[in-house]
Amino acid sequence: MRRISDYSAQMEKAVRDITLPGGVLSTLYEPISYALASGGKRLRPSLLLMAADSFGDSASKAFSAAAGIEVFHNFTLLHDDVMDNSSTRRGRQSVFAKWGVNSAILSGDTMLTLATQLICEVEDSLLRGVLDTFNSMAIRVYEGQRLDMDFETSEDVTLDDYIRMIMDKTGSLIGAACKIGALIGGASEKDAEKMYEYGMMLGVAFQIQDDWLDVFGDSTTFGKPIGGDINNNKKSYLVLKGKEVGGPDSVALAEAMKLPSGETKVKVVTRIYEKMNLSAICRQEIASYSAKAISALKSTSLSDEDKEAFRNVVEKLTGRKK
């Protein structure tokens, strides 16, 4: 059976093989090489390749588009790190911290156009459909990032707002990767749309899982310090759900969120989350979006074995194994 990890390994090599100009322009291209060499899961391009193979044994025709999706993803990280003032990324200095704001902006812009060029390498008959999917996705990602930033200074954010934001910011990119792979594999428009929905729902489940891990995860495997969202007053699934429930626990949570950042705040808030049973509620929500992803998958014309392969991705990303 196909395994996402096989595609991740192929993508890792494909991304490292991207050659960029050097010489006098190394100030533009070195930050790009650095960003692309920083690893990460290569989840999005791997899903694209697996979709291309599943619908038409076409992974070999999909490498450029897969690389385009990965370059796009990394472009958003370069600019997000400036906007969020983040100095680290995947355990190393961010491009913003290492080369400054101007390099992060301009090398990021270059990556967006490079990504578009890679996407354009599909064959003529697919060009418009693939590009439309890519461009619409990009707009949704910017809209999601804008909402995410606006949420920081808003007290009126609801759970619905939050779900919309992560659908835009996270879901749309994973959805577009799956859809583009399907299109390159020769999928019907209906199947391609179902694969978009699969990726979208997987992305939402994955993002809520990330919020859960931020509180209840294991710091050695999570890759970030536990409690970061609490200390940064981030509008996470947990804090918004805790607010929505109402009653004295919600009031206590709102008060606890006003504590100064630090270990005490993380402990107090976590204790309230536990009292409100938010860990289990959150895991139910992850399971619900995972089920939606699998339901979309079931309605495609993929073989049972290929469906199983994509179902395994959902379980791997949202399952018990952290």
Place this chain on the structure above:
Amino acid sequence: MRRISDYSAQMEKAVRDITLPGGVLSTLYEPISYALASGGKRLRPSLLLMAADSFGDSASKAFSAAAGIEVFHNFTLLHDDVMDNSSTRRGRQSVFAKWGVNSAILSGDTMLTLATQLICEVEDSLLRGVLDTFNSMAIRVYEGQRLDMDFETSEDVTLDDYIRMIMDKTGSLIGAACKIGALIGGASEKDAEKMYEYGMMLGVAFQIQDDWLDVFGDSTTFGKPIGGDINNNKKSYLVLKGKEVGGPDSVALAEAMKLPSGETKVKVVTRIYEKMNLSAICRQEIASYSAKAISALKSTSLSDEDKEAFRNVVEKLTGRKK
């Protein structure tokens, strides 16, 4: 005869007619509307429309692509203003100054994708050719901006480096506008390339003219304070040419450039430029690139009247009328 000013008026309306989402996403789209409503010459899209009309009476088919070129141009201004720390643009606050760095970055990113979407509205048979021209141009513009930034801290910049930089940063966009218009008008590949060269050379002449106006222009029509390049130690055509000439005047110029910013510095440097006859040398260079633009134009299959219309643009932009 066709006149560029007729197309500018049409573009002004077309750009103002672009409708963008509002509501909760006004934080993303309001800076874009603001930037697009700030006027400017609309030179690039007007050239695109005039080329489409000249080769095939196709301006009506070229409006989206023309709008795409204008949105792209304004995207570069949003990001350039962050990188150059510029608080004003066309006599108003820059987006960066009005809404901050994050808005300028993210609304700029959105404009780049919107521009690509507008470019994609050409008919299927033209899609790949037009997109390739657009994407390659975008990469050159980023490379030019990178070189321009790197020049600020380099003492080794030559006139050749400078010409390369303005070809990338300014020439390529005007060249691509002319080429895309020609392609939409049904021009042959050879004619489209010649129109690219016309626009490229026009762009170089135009940029050197801008450097000349910065010293010898009239502040009421130039739109910027005279002597800005001198006070900002910008590597302009004049200062690089003055350095290249060598001899005691070059030494005096290098010394004068070390003076503190202010009226005295502008006066002293201007006097040395005059002594070195740099105004006339600079005007010769503008004339030389204008001649190259017109030479490219002559080798196209356009009618004499259409050639005349494009020649008038060169004369209007680089001629005696400031």
